[in-house]
Amino acid sequence: xxxxxxxxxxxxxxxxxxxxxxxxxxxxxxxxxxxxxxxxxxxxxxxxxxxxxxxxxxxxxxxxxxxxxxxxxxxxxxxxxxxxx
Numbered sequence: 001x002x003x004x005x006x007x008x009x010x011x012x013x014x015x016x017x018x019x020x021x022x023x024x025x026x027x028x029x030x031x032x033x034x035x036x037x038x039x040x041x042x043x044x045x046x047x048x049x050x051x052x053x054x055x056x057x058x059x060x061x062x063x064x065x066x067x068x069x070x071x072x073x074x075x076x077x078x079x080x081x082x083x084x085x
Contacts, residue, residue, distance in 0.1 A: 039047065058070050 055073070
């Protein structure tokens with residue numbers, strides 16, 4: 001049996017999703033630029049401290065934490081170091 005859906009709700013959802021994507025195309029690059037501006041304004045010690053704070057959130061004993069994300073971060077840092085040489 002087919003679920004009874006209101007065409008208005010489906011249409012509204014599609015329209016809202018389309019508006020969100022269109023808005024993100026405009027706002028996303030602005031937010032990225034601001035994020036990079038703030039990172040460039042930080043000193044090396046502040047960036048290092050923030051990185052260590054972020055990495056310290058990893059909890060190996062936490063259920064479901066298989067360290068996959070940490071491994072990806074480590075790979076990203078390794079690539080970054082390699083490019084800086």
